[in-house]
Amino acid sequence: MTTLNLVILGPAGSGKSTLTATFGKWLHEEMGFRVCYINLDPGADHLPYKPDYDVRSIVTVQEIMRKEMLGPNGAIIRCMDLLVEKAEEVVNEINKLKSDFRLIDTPGQMEPFTFRRTGPELISKLLRTGSVLNIFLVDPELASSVSDLLVVELMGLVVQLRLLAPTLIVLNKADKLKGSLDVDKLLADPNYLVERLKVEIGGTISDLALSLWDAFSQYLQSSRLVKVSAKTGEGLESLYDLIHEAFCVCGDLT
């Protein structure tokens, strides 16, 4: 098969690095695929996997803070902008790694990667020579109300629109979801969702939210959420199935 670049994105604390490690191990040990690991986070502290390419060989947030006497925000931005300049070099290094799956772990903060030029630039370069699938990872904190569920869908779309590659939405820490929002029922039954949303948020915003959800319904059929636990390994097989499905739909894999 051709190489598939899996770009793992999500808010800080959603478990990107853990999923990178666990899913990579699963793909290799259970499925027999060749897997390599890439770290694009210049602010990463400890990684639960051994990166085959590590952007910290170019720059680290800590180093920039020290050398340029910047605060953490300024240093993160400086690093992101530096990576735009080095995008060609970074992608060349990544493309040297021959594998079935390249698991690409992204910066702790999703925002500077997605909203500055860094993410779009790197992904568009990766798309020139290979296939890319974004995995947008969120944790239960962001799925504790019906409007949060809408936020998650909206953010998944934002990621897709900014990075212009197909995007799967993955709820991590599924083991912690017990007792909280009934995501499955909400996604399966639009009437139930609409009722809950009306109760939860009032005012004009609920009308807008409802019409947006209508628009999503169609979208959701082909790219529903998948629940995993990067810690326990729960749901990794479903994630693999969805990746395979999404990839086929994209026409990149036959």
Next chain:
Amino acid sequence: MTTLNLVILGPAGSGKSTLTATFGKWLHEEMGFRVCYINLDPGADHLPYKPDYDVRSIVTVQEIMRKEMLGPNGAIIRCMDLLVEKAEEVVNEINKLKSDFRLIDTPGQMEPFTFRRTGPELISKLLRTGSVLNIFLVDPELASSVSDLLVVELMGLVVQLRLLAPTLIVLNKADKLKGSLDVDKLLADPNYLVERLKVEIGGTISDLALSLWDAFSQYLQSSRLVKVSAKTGEGLESLYDLIHEAFCVCGDLT
């Protein structure tokens, strides 16, 4: 008039602190309002205004990095979670400041503030005793294509859904917008926008984007984008008009 809490949010580098300073100065000097300044960014380096309340009196990202031997991402998260614990204290201090406008500058990275409990917790407490209006600030980098414009609208909605307070979308650095995307025409003429969007992004995503835009059209009428330049002061009067209008519509000000 009652106090209005203006919460200035936006991606790192969008110019939150600069707008806080410039708009505060304008409100005071040109309009004669009593204004106070609040900094909620524990990672702030230099501020272009003198904060009347500063969250760095509780904690700073740099201090947490040093004391807890954490990387910048871990330290930012730790600070945000600490502020949730101290939310009552923070909001009490803010509420002691008597003013017409409280300009509340938020963390450099919008994501941990908005997607963790920090932002929702602080705003809901502020709403108990006063009025809140979010100003979601973006820079031209995020408005350089039609799909980016959609991203901006989606993000504005995400902010509103997470923080549950009315949200204005403000394009900063208007002086740099010249020659780039014709935002006014795109927002004024849905047919033009739809045509451009079809050309720009293909595939199923464009269909979804189009139906979302339909849903937004209604929403956009009452809360259109405003363009400002925090640097030159351009557009501050329009921003004030929109704030006044939004506030009246919300029924908080009579």
